[in-house]
Structures are given as C-alpha cells and as structure tokens.
Amino acid sequence: MPDREAVVLVLAPVGRDGKVAEAILREVGVASRVETSLADLVAGLDKAACAVITEEALLKSDRRGIAEWVEGQPAWSDFPFVLLTLRGATPDERLTELLGNVTVLERPFHPSILASAVRAALRARRRQWEVEAHLAERQKTHERQALLIRELHHRVKNTLATVQGLLGATARSTKNVETFYQSFSDRIVSLGKTHTLLTEDYWQTAPLHELLQNELGPYGVAGSRRIVLDGPSVELAADLAVPAGMAFHELTTNATKHGALSQANGRITVTWSVTQGEAGRTLVLDWVETGGPRVSVPERKGFGSTLLQRVLAQQCNAVVAIDYDPAGLRFHFEAPMPGERLVPSY
The missing domain is CATH 3.30.565.10 (Histidine kinase-like ATPase, C-terminal domain)
Structure with missing residues (x-):
C-alpha cells in the first residue's frame, strides 16, 4: 500500500464555510486542505482520505470529472464524502447519487457534528486502504505461487533429464552391476x-x-x-x-x-x-x-x-x-x- 496522509479536502468557494471547516478540523487534529475548484479537488482525491463539499459548489461546477473519478474507483474503494447542504433544503438527489458514499450535514452545524462525521469517514477510508493492502498481498502471493509452479515444472524436467543422463553415463563407465550400483547411488x-x-x-x-x-x-x-x-x-x-x-x-x-x-x-x-x-x-x-x-x-x-x-x-x-x-x-x-x-x- 502506498504511503498516504489522512488529509481531508474541503471545497466551499462561497462565503466562509471553507475556512470554518478547516479551523474545526484543525482544532481536533485532522489535517485538511481547502481547494478552490472542483477540478482541483478531483485531482487530489487519489491521495486524500475524505472530502467535504458544499452543495452549491457541485451545482455550479462541471461534475463530469468527479463522476468519472467516482465511477472509476477500484473494487476496494468507496471514497467517503461529506456534503454540506443549506438549512431547511432537501438534498439534491443527483448529488447524493453522484457521490455514492456520502454523509449529508445541514448548515449551520455544531463543530462536533462535522468533526464526528469526518472522523467516521477517515476510519472507513483507512479500513479500505487495509483491504487494498490485503488484496495487493494476495496478488503478490498468487503471482509468486504461479512462478514457483513454473519453476517446479522446469526443475522436475531438468532433474529427470539429469538422472537419465547419470544412468546412461554410469552404465557406460562401469563393468559390473555392483560398481554401477555404488557409483550411480553416490551420484544420486x-x-x-x-x-x-x-x-x-x-x-x-x-x-x-x-x-x-x-x-x-x-x-x-x-x-x-x-x-x-x-x-x-x-x-x-x-x-x-x-x-x-x-x-x-x-x-x-x-x-x-x-x-x-x-x-x-x-x-x-x-x-x-x-x-x-x-x-x-x-x-x-x-x-x-x-x-x-x-x-x-x-x-x-x-x-x-x-x-x-x-x-x-x-x-x-x-x-x-x-x-x-x-x-x-x-x-x-x-x-x-x-x-x-x-x-x-x-
């Protein structure tokens, strides 16, 4: 598993929501980075552990890039998102379906609510990374076993050829059964x-x-x-x-x-x-x-x-x-x- 930092990406280009979220996470010891555009956020998802995004940031952006990224995740990955919605508004179903693994928080929220949601997302992502490492190790083991089987086939064929060669050569260089038996046994x-x-x-x-x-x-x-x-x-x-x-x-x-x-x-x-x-x-x-x-x-x-x-x-x-x-x-x-x-x- 490659080295990764459990960093949280924040995209909230309107108002102070981005700085507020960053300050809350910093207060509880969670590393975060504020992005200025959806394209920048998508570019950093591979190395991130969670993303906090405001609803308006998605609605006002071209979402094809993030849709392709979510769809293209490997089997072990289900990247966690936290979607910040407006007070009293019903979350846009297009956005929740787009993000998949999403926790919806209505603004304004208590700092502890955001901290709790992000920590849960980080725990889930770490477990996913552990699954990735396990699958990678299994693949290495499978490849190693395949190589061992191929090498075993090669070695058995060579060994049989060697024994056959020893048998013929020993028979040609000895004059009686007793001498043949002793020489051949010693060589084997x-x-x-x-x-x-x-x-x-x-x-x-x-x-x-x-x-x-x-x-x-x-x-x-x-x-x-x-x-x-x-x-x-x-x-x-x-x-x-x-x-x-x-x-x-x-x-x-x-x-x-x-x-x-x-x-x-x-x-x-x-x-x-x-x-x-x-x-x-x-x-x-x-x-x-x-x-x-x-x-x-x-x-x-x-x-x-x-x-x-x-x-x-x-x-x-x-x-x-x-x-x-x-x-x-x-x-x-x-x-x-x-x-x-x-x-x-x-």
Whole structure:
C-alpha cells in the first residue's frame, strides 16, 4: 500500500464555510486542505482520505470529472464524502447519487457534528486502504505461487533429464552391476544434497560454500588444513548449482580414489571469486590438489572427465580447464551468473 496522509479536502468557494471547516478540523487534529475548484479537488482525491463539499459548489461546477473519478474507483474503494447542504433544503438527489458514499450535514452545524462525521469517514477510508493492502498481498502471493509452479515444472524436467543422463553415463563407465550400483547411488545422493539446498530457497539458489562442504566436509580434520574453502558468500542459480554440485562430487570421488584424498598428507584448496564485467557477473573457481600421488593424464575418459569438460561447458556456458599437473590435479572453472531471481525472496 502506498504511503498516504489522512488529509481531508474541503471545497466551499462561497462565503466562509471553507475556512470554518478547516479551523474545526484543525482544532481536533485532522489535517485538511481547502481547494478552490472542483477540478482541483478531483485531482487530489487519489491521495486524500475524505472530502467535504458544499452543495452549491457541485451545482455550479462541471461534475463530469468527479463522476468519472467516482465511477472509476477500484473494487476496494468507496471514497467517503461529506456534503454540506443549506438549512431547511432537501438534498439534491443527483448529488447524493453522484457521490455514492456520502454523509449529508445541514448548515449551520455544531463543530462536533462535522468533526464526528469526518472522523467516521477517515476510519472507513483507512479500513479500505487495509483491504487494498490485503488484496495487493494476495496478488503478490498468487503471482509468486504461479512462478514457483513454473519453476517446479522446469526443475522436475531438468532433474529427470539429469538422472537419465547419470544412468546412461554410469552404465557406460562401469563393468559390473555392483560398481554401477555404488557409483550411480553416490551420484544420486550428491544430486539430492544439491536439491535439498535449492528447496530451502524455493528452487532458486544454493550457497556455493555449502555445495563444496557437502562433498569435502567429511574429509576435513579438525584443526588441520587438509580441506581449505576460501571465497566470498555466493549464491548459485539452480541451473548452475546442479551441474556444479555434480562436478564437485566427481572431483571429490576422483580425489579419494586417485588424488589428494587417497593419501593422509593430501590437501585440497578451493578458492573462488566473482568478477564484474560488461556482460554481468562471472564466477571464477580453482580446485587445487597437493600432497597426493603423482598425477598423469588418464588413458581413458570416464563420466567424470566428460562432465567436467563437456557438460559444464555446454549447460553453464562455462570455461573449463583441467591440468594434470604431476604435483596434483588442477581444475579451473569460469561461468556466467544470472543477474535476477525468477521467484522473489520473502
């Protein structure tokens, strides 16, 4: 709901009625503003809470503008008017029908009568503003739910495609059912951990540090520097987090079998940063292994290598470099980061 002041507009161009009404309202702490024409009053109605108008001011003016404004009110709005009539005169039905939500006061009146009528009108208008705010919040919630459903459909399709890809790739890279079962199960568990992080933020982002911690955390030793994760707090969009999480799993698995984590003195250091360029933000990450067995280029390319070199590059538009340094594997990764969330955060 936009910020509004509970100001009362007063239109009484003949005599002293305008100044008198303004003085009465000021005395009881109600903000008011005297307008000099009906057109000026109509122009201020959107930000006002009530209007006090004399009967003659309406009768002597072109009423088409105020008629259009009253007719064009949103569903939640029923703007309150106070119509001041002449003593002993019957209110003109055209005017009461025109204004709709109108309280008629006959002049002269006791100051407390006007103050009471205006206060009742202000209370009614505030309740209308509360309804407006409630409806706006409901609309935001509806839009958010629609976005979540669309994102869920997108994510489920991607997840099924990912599982199908894992199934085929694992089958091609293993030689027996037992090895297939273990490798496939480990990859599904890793994928599940990434999805758990994503569901905590409505399938939008996952913390990079948590993705790495899920894979490397079990191999860290309290008080040691065996696992070092160094970089700023970064949230990865879902379409980047899923393949990145799979890549970290494959790197970790390789490190435990053939790399730094296969020996007691081995270490893994992961550093990352975010750079800002003309095309937007880019994640730059380096995975460096030391203290493990001597590294050489593998004779055959398994699923892990394919994921790191091809899947990341294609799905994430990433730049990937793997260096089989004899002193330890080095993995370099650069990927563009989306600038906006699909679903707003609460």
